[in-house]
Amino acid sequence: xxxxxxxxxxxxxxxxxxxxxxxxxxxxxxxxxxxxxxxxxxxxxxxxxxxxxxxxxxxxxxxxxxxxxxxxxxxxxxxxxx
Amino acid sequence: xxxxxxxxxxxxxxxxxxxxxxxxxxxxxxxxxxxxxxxxxxxxxxxxxxxxxxxxxxxxxxxxxxxxxxxxxxxxxxxxxxxxxxxxxxxxxxxxxxxxxxxxxxxxxxxxxxxxxxxxxxxxxxxxxxxxxxxxxxxxxxxxxxxxxxxxxxxxxxxxxxxxxxxxxxxxxxxxxxxxxxxxxxxxxxxxxxxxxxxxxxxxxxxxxxxxxxxxxxxxxxxxxxxxxxxxxxxxx
Numbered sequence: 001x002x003x004x005x006x007x008x009x010x011x012x013x014x015x016x017x018x019x020x021x022x023x024x025x026x027x028x029x030x031x032x033x034x035x036x037x038x039x040x041x042x043x044x045x046x047x048x049x050x051x052x053x054x055x056x057x058x059x060x061x062x063x064x065x066x067x068x069x070x071x072x073x074x075x076x077x078x079x080x081x082x
Numbered sequence: 083x084x085x086x087x088x089x090x091x092x093x094x095x096x097x098x099x100x101x102x103x104x105x106x107x108x109x110x111x112x113x114x115x116x117x118x119x120x121x122x123x124x125x126x127x128x129x130x131x132x133x134x135x136x137x138x139x140x141x142x143x144x145x146x147x148x149x150x151x152x153x154x155x156x157x158x159x160x161x162x163x164x165x166x167x168x169x170x171x172x173x174x175x176x177x178x179x180x181x182x183x184x185x186x187x188x189x190x191x192x193x194x195x196x197x198x199x200x201x202x203x204x205x206x207x208x209x210x211x212x213x214x215x216x217x218x219x220x221x222x223x224x225x226x227x228x229x230x231x232x233x234x235x236x237x238x239x240x241x242x243x244x245x246x247x248x249x250x251x252x253x254x255x256x257x258x259x260x261x262x263x264x265x266x267x268x269x270x271x272x273x274x275x276x277x278x279x280x281x282x283x284x285x286x287x288x289x290x291x292x293x294x295x296x297x298x299x300x301x302x303x304x305x306x307x308x309x310x311x312x313x314x315x316x317x318x319x
Binding site: 010014015017018021066067069071072 | 143144147151179180186187189190192193194234235236268
């Protein structure tokens with residue numbers, strides 16, 4: 001079994017209005033050091049695969065076909081044996 | 083084709099404008115209408131498919147992303163690809179984008195707010211089967227109700243939509259001017275509705291089915307249904 005952890009974010013060219021609002025809120029807390037806040041999704045799933053390579057292939061396919069929309073989102077993931 | 087048009091209104095779990103669409107085509111325009119449950123795999127000889135507004139699958143993951151894989155969508159895609167007429171309203175537009183029947187995507191409103199109000203739409207071209215009863219520049223007052231209506235596509239896609247006359251409705255002010263203030267969601271070029279290249283698939287965020295009776299505040303939505311019905315009459319003439 002493998003554990004996949006997927007991170008999906010809006011593509012850099014797309015204005016992340018939610019991220020901007022949160023960034024503004026962080027600044028009102030006095031933390032002016034913070035910038036470039038982007039909000040995304042984290043998806044965790046268990047994959048029944050014989051190898052890490054197969055687990056990566058299945059995770060990649062799930063991302064490409066359903067989990068992320070390439071018009072607006074980028075994704076990255078890690079796969080760990082459990 | 084008979085004089086009566088058969089409308090198929092797809093019902094997904096979470097659709098909530100299915101009855102509005104059914105009511106408009108059946109009771110106001112006196113055509114046939116039937117509901118099609120999302121698990122069905124037969125469009126029951128529908129002439130027009132309506133993907134209604136609502137929150138299919140609770141908008142989980144992304145708006146329209148899960149509905150797009152409902153069994154009936156395979157049939158809707160085949161139907162559209164062979165020239166069948168498909169209309170996506172609000173959530174239906176989002177589903178059409180997710181399924182690839184229309185380009186682009188609907189992002190979160192720039193205001194981050196759910197926006198529910200009447201807006202003005204300028205008719206951008208009247209050669210489509212959804213606008214042939216209007217003149218270019220006509221202003222239609224139609225309500226919106228969405229949180230994700232901010233139409234976005236890559237610049238080359240937008241250019242091709244504009245060059246091909248596929249943008250059929252834009253948000254405008256009361257004088258018909260396209261201004262940032264009249265854009266309720268931040269959509270690129272104030273886009274409110276588009277058609278595909280072949281002109282048989284249309285997606286729009288505003289709700290024409292909620293604007294077909296004066297007692298609802300506007301009957302401008304009738305123009306869109308009348309255009310569509312007229313296009314079938316022209317086809318058979």
